[in-house]
Amino acid sequence: SLKNNDKQTSNHQLIREQLVKQKRLFTERLDEQNGIFSATDERRLIEMDEAIEAIDLAIDYQNN
Structure with a gap:
């Protein structure tokens, strides 16, 4: 459902x-060192x- 997608996207964004x-x-x-x-x-x-790239792909997939 759309509501589930919104929740999933929200989790991915967090x-x-x-x-x-x-x-x-x-x-x-590292800069301090x-x-x-x-x-x-x-x-x-x-x-x-x-990991950031993977979550971006998951968010993109979820939104389409």
């Missing part, structure tokens, strides 16, 4: 906001970007 916030906090912490990224940090940033 998840997206959390992911973006986590990425921002993580990036700020003079922007020195370990391979693990680099991988984590890539994973965060991929």
Whole structure:
């Protein structure tokens, strides 16, 4: 139903906001360390970007 879709989209948007916030906090912490990224940090940033991209696709799919 349409109401379920709205609820699902809302959940996806909340998840997206959390992911973006986590990425921002993580990036700020790295900046405080003079922007020195370990391979693990680099991988984590890539994973965060991929998660945000995936949730964007889910939101887009849900809206169409």
